[in-house]
Amino acid sequence: MEAILFMQVSDLRKFIFKAGSFVLCFFLIQHVLGMTLDKLNELTQYNDNGRNRYIRDSINSEIVLLGSSRCYHHFNPQVFEDSLNLSCYNCGERRMGILFMYDRLKTILKRHVPQVVIYEITPDYDLFSESDNSVYIKDLRPYYWKDNMAKEIIDSISSTEKYKLLSRLYGYNGKVVDVIEALFSRQADYNKGQSPKLGSINIETIPSGTENEKEYDSLKLYYINKLIDDCNENNIKLVFTSAPLLGEKHGNVFDKFAKLCVDKNVPFLNHYFDVSISLRPSMYSDAVHLNKIGSDRYSAIIASELKKIIKDEN
Amino acid sequence: MVFNSFEFLWLFPIVFCVYYLITSWKVVVRQFPKIGNFFLIAISYGLYIKWKPVYALILLGVTAITYFAALLIEKEKVYGHKRYLIWCGIILAILPLAVFKYYNFLNDTLIALLERVNLEVGLPGLNWVMPLGISFFSFQAVGYLADVYLQRIKAEHDWWNYMLFICFFPQIASGPISKAKDLLPQIKSQRVFRYEQAVQGLKWILWGMFLKVVIADQLGLLVDEVYSNYQHFSGSQCFGRSIMYSFQIYCDFAGYSYMAVGVGELFGFELINNFRRPYLSQSVTEFWHRWHISLSIWLKDYIYIPLGGSRCSVIKNYWNILVTFLISGLWHGANWTFILWGVFHGIFQIIEKHIGINKINSKGILKVCRVLMTFLVVSFLWILFRMPTIHDAFCFVHKIITDFDAHLGLGAYIILFLPVIAKDIIDEFNINSLNFFHHKYAFVRYTTYIVLLLLLVMFGVFDGSHFIYASF
Numbered sequence: 013m014e015a016i017l018f019m020q021v022s023d024l025r026k027f028i029f030k031a032g033s034f035v036l037c038f039f040l041i042q043h044v045l046g047m048t049l050d051k052l053n054e055l056t057q058y059n060d061n062g063r064n065r066y067i068r069d070s071i072n073s074e075i076v077l078l079g080s081s082r083c084y085h086h087f088n089p090q091v092f093e094d095s096l097n098l099s100c101y102n103c104g105e106r107r108m109g110i111l112f113m114y115d116r117l118k119t120i121l122k123r124h125v126p127q128v129v130i131y132e133i134t135p136d137y138d139l140f141s142e143s144d145n146s147v148y149i150k151d152l153r154p155y156y157w158k159d160n161m162a163k164e165i166i167d168s169i170s171s172t173e174k175y176k177l178l179s180r181l182y183g184y185n186g187k188v189v190d191v192i193e194a195l196f197s198r199q200a201d202y203n204k205g206q207s208p209k210l211g212s213i214n215i216e217t218i219p220s221g222t223e224n225e226k227e228y229d230s231l232k233l234y235y236i237n238k239l240i241d242d243c244n245e246n247n248i249k250l251v252f253t254s255a256p257l258l259g260e261k262h263g264n265v266f267d268k269f270a271k272l273c274v275d276k277n278v279p280f281l282n283h284y285f286d287v288s289i290s291l292r293p294s295m296y297s298d299a300v301h302l303n304k305i306g307s308d309r310y311s312a313i314i315a316s317e318l319k320k321i322i323k324d325e326n
Numbered sequence: 327m328v329f330n331s332f333e334f335l336w337l338f339p340i341v342f343c344v345y346y347l348i349t350s351w352k353v354v355v356r357q358f359p360k361i362g363n364f365f366l367i368a369i370s371y372g373l374y375i376k377w378k379p380v381y382a383l384i385l386l387g388v389t390a391i392t393y394f395a396a397l398l399i400e401k402e403k404v405y406g407h408k409r410y411l412i413w414c415g416i417i418l419a420i421l422p423l424a425v426f427k428y429y430n431f432l433n434d435t436l437i438a439l440l441e442r443v444n445l446e447v448g449l450p451g452l453n454w455v456m457p458l459g460i461s462f463f464s465f466q467a468v469g470y471l472a473d474v475y476l477q478r479i480k481a482e483h484d485w486w487n488y489m490l491f492i493c494f495f496p497q498i499a500s501g502p503i504s505k506a507k508d509l510l511p512q513i514k515s516q517r518v519f520r521y522e523q524a525v526q527g528l529k530w531i532l533w534g535m536f537l538k539v540v541i542a543d544q545l546g547l548l549v550d551e552v553y554s555n556y557q558h559f560s561g562s563q564c565f566g567r568s569i570m571y572s573f574q575i576y577c578d579f580a581g582y583s584y585m586a587v588g589v590g591e592l593f594g595f596e597l598i599n600n601f602r603r604p605y606l607s608q609s610v611t612e613f614w615h616r617w618h619i620s621l622s623i624w625l626k627d628y629i630y631i632p633l634g635g636s637r638c639s640v641i642k643n644y645w646n647i648l649v650t651f652l653i654s655g656l657w658h659g660a661n662w663t664f665i666l667w668g669v670f671h672g673i674f675q676i677i678e679k680h681i682g683i684n685k686i687n688s689k690g691i692l693k694v695c696r697v698l699m700t701f702l703v704v705s706f707l708w709i710l711f712r713m714p715t716i717h718d719a720f721c722f723v724h725k726i727i728t729d730f731d732a733h734l735g736l737g738a739y740i741i742l743f744l745p746v747i748a749k750d751i752i753d754e755f756n757i758n759s760l761n762f763f764h765h766k767y768a769f770v771r772y773t774t775y776i777v778l779l780l781l782l783v784m785f786g787v788f789d790g791s792h793f794i795y796a797s798f
Contacts, residue, residue, distance in 0.1 A: 021350050023521040028343075031528070034772070038779055045780065146788075172332040181783050188784045213558065299558050 039179075046180025049191055053154065053184075056194035061187075063202060064151070067103050067116065072124050075100035077205070078113045079132030085301045086132065086255050088311040089204035095315035096322070098127060102205030109137030111148040111165055114235040118161045121246060128249045128322075130314065131239070133280075135265050138236065141229040145169045153183045168231060208304040209297035213258070225264050240276050249325075251318055252280045255310055256290035258299050281317050283310065328499075329531075329585040330539050330788070341369055342592060346519055363490050363513060366593065370495035374458065381457040384422045389492045391418045392467040396474040396481040412475040416468055423464040426456045431660035459498040461657055465624055467492055470506040472628050479507050487513050496589040500582045502600045502620035509595070517594030527591030529763050529775075533749075534584030535786075536778050541742050542577035543787030545570045548739060553712060556722050561729030564722055566736045571712055572705040573743050576605065579618070598623075603750040605704070608696040610674040611684035613704055621657070625650050647679070648672040658711070663719060667710040674703060 056062050075098050077087045083104030092100040103116055117129065136142065149169055155162040156177045166173045176182050184191065243250035252273060254266065262285050273280040289295050295306030302310055328334060348354055349362040358364070375382045395415030402408050440446070470491070473479045482488040490513050497504060552559050552567040559567075583600040590597040604617035614622050626635075633646040648669065655668020678684040688696050706723065713719035752760045759765075762774035 023524075024346055024350065024519045027519070027521050027524050034775070038776055041776060042780060042783060175336075176332060176788070179783060181780070185784060185786065185788070299555060 042179055042181040049184045052191050059194040061190050061194040068119050071101055071120055073101040074098035074126055075128040076126040077102045077130050079104045080108055080134040080137045081106040082134050082255050083132035084207055085209045086307045086310055088206055088308050091311035092315045095319055109148055110232050110235045114239055115152055115161045115165055125246050129243055130251050133252050133254045138232055139228055139269055140226045150186050208307055209301050210304055211297050212303055213293050213296045213298055225267055240278055250278050253314055254282050254284040256283050256286040258296050260285050260290050261287055279321055281314055367490050370493040373495055377458055384457050388419050388464055388467050389489055392471050393488045396471055399475050400481040415471050419464055419467050423460050428660045462501045462503055463492055463498055466503050469624055469628055473506055482510055496586040502598045503624050512595050523591050527588040530584045530588030532778055534581040536782055537577040538581030539786035540781055542574050542581055544742055545574035549574055561726045562731050562733050563735040565726045566734030568705055568709055572708050603754050605701050606697055606750055606754050607700050609678050609684050609700055611678050625654055629653055644676045647675050662716055663710045663713055667707055670707050
């Protein structure tokens with residue numbers, strides 16, 4: 013028994029020593045790789061990374077468009093520029109909602125105050141509760157240690173991210189390919205930040221559904237309110253919008269949000285159930301996104317309504 | 327403790343160090359020789375209580391029922407009374423599983439049937455979360471009871487040994503389903519730390535983690551995109567995603583199993599390995615000797631053989647196979663899709679047995695063809711496993727058949743399958759020079775570990791994903 017216990021201790025010491033050394037070695041390697049990716053990220057001008065850097069560091073347009081892919085694909089900045097005679101840039105991001113967009117706006121406001129912010133609301137990403145909000149922090153991670161707002165948002169979503177982000181490399185989790193790809197490929201210029209979708213959806217029957225309101229996420233609601241307050245403080249004209257969803261004719265999905273907008277005196281241009289577009293598959297590239305024809309039409313509608321709002325206020 | 331969580335990363339090393347600290351302390355071990363087992367029981371129940379305190383009572387209840395039932399069965403001399411005791415024990419042990427897992431399913435089915443005859447009768451539904459791992463620990467407990475009844479093993483008299491056998495935390499969530507004859511002797515013996523076993527354990531954990539968070543969870547994102555909206559994708563894309571799902575479920579479940587085995591090894595236990603390269607099977611019959619091996623053994627020993635196995639007429643044998651796989655389907659989930667999935671697996675095995683192909687081990691090009699055919703059959707049957715209803719599954723398959731062109735939408739995503747396929751082929755054919763985990767040169771081994779860890783950090787999906795089989 014004594015001999016067995018002695019053997020166990022010496023084996024255990026050897027194991028812990030080797031494992032500890034390995035972990036230390038790995039930590040150094042990943043730290044160097046993380047620093048390398050930081051440098052590469054700063055150099056990129058093209059693709060999504062380049063666009064992201066432009067929005068964070070250089071944007072100076074008078075109209076800023078924010079939202080998920082339903083902003084990114086839907087809003088044509090040129091239409092707004094022609095209608096309102098103000099420069100415009102599409103800052104939408106795929107699969108991102110208010111938890112990411114609020115940081116995006118705050119970053120822009122550090123250098124530049126736009127006149128107008130148009131926010132395209134997507135219920136699932138901006139309002140409703142989901143099982144896990146961690147999906148929204150992927151693009152914020154590289155900035156955790158450099159941007160206080162990114163840090164605040166990440167910490168409010170997950171209490172363990174700050175420990176994980178002690179790993180320099182972890183900040184680029186899910187983004188390594190984007191960083192490297194941006195060094196070698198030259199994606200065609202975005203249309204002032206927009207990436208319009210081409211082609212039409214191929215369906216035999218239009219899906220019919222009634223989108224109903226679900227439970228709101230308190231954290232998302234908190235940042236929606238902060239967005240409204242920050243725009244008020246900076247004298248920015250804030251307008252919320254919602255693009256038509258294929259097949260949607262009616263529902264109560266925005267009832268609570270619409271009431272919030274009324275209380276806060278923020279216009280909400282709700283076209284979610286706009287049957288002049290929602291029942292026309294030729295304007296859609298898939299079930300949730302308008303194609304170029306649909307997005308130009310929708311942009312024109314919003315630009316026209318916004319023009320009227322601005323004129324009425326003046 | 328979910329193995330792919332941040333909590334595991336910091337908590338497990340503490341548990342590991344404390345375990346070996348107390349089991350190496352001579353003074354403590356002399357006074358309390360079983361201190362290690364008590365510690366593992368405390369950790370196992372602590373983690374279970376942390377998840378949902380009241381459900382720990384169910385775990386304790388199933389443990390107590392089967393423990394005492396086994397003792398009574400062993401003590402009883404009259405065969406009739408033994409039978410009565412075993413059936414009571416099994417029913418009581420399975421009762422929580424039946425209620426939590428199948429009550430709503432039976433209720434909904436009954437309501438649907440009665441509605442067809444214009445009767446609106448039904449009990450209220452249950453809105454209870456299923457106890458973690460109930461399918462696994464219930465089967466493990468019932469298996470022990472059956473082994474005692476069949477006199478394959480003696481009943482365990484030490485309550486604490488038996489308690490650890492049921493609640494051992496690496497295997498409780500998603501298996502493997504251990505046999506008492508394999509695990510109990512290890513629990514009862516004086517385990518010592520062995521360097522080689524611990525290193526092997528870490529390798530299992532690393533590879534399992536890689537399969538789960540890098541491959542399975544990445545594939546999961548792609549699969550969900552199409553499966554939730556298949557009407558808007560082409561048949562080829564649906565087919566491509568069904569191939570992805572085959573790898574997702576394999577990497578998810580195998581990943582968990584390897585991590586469970588690895589954690590067990592770190593505590594000095596040898597748990598059964600649940601997977602043996604299942605997609606290299608030449609038949610569906612062989613598939614079930616390589617996939618979820620512990621469940622296959624359980625079904626064979628406690629359902630198939632007691633029904634008569636193959637020692638009966640041909641028709642009865644086919645019936646036994648069908649019933650066994652019907653139960654397998656039912657075990658996987660309370661939905662007609664799982665039942666149909668199980669039945670189809672049974673039917674394919676019956677066909678193979680009838681033709682005689684299950685016993686033939688082909689070589690060369692024929693082997694490759696058979697492996698691909700089996701993979702396709704299994705992949706199509708996984709569609710039933712993944713879809714919420716039979717109607718959706720059949721619509722999905724119909725789309726694949728009627729709207730198929732060459733554009734599978736796999737493209738660069740094939741890179742996700744390659745590590746799994748490569749490792750399985752290397753292990754199957756014992757290509758030692760390419761077996762980087764066990765390479766003779768330390769430099770190659772350590773480089774492999776570092777590369778896998780870097781890939782984990784760079785590409786791992788850590789956004790709260792769960793193990794597919796944990797929902798069973």
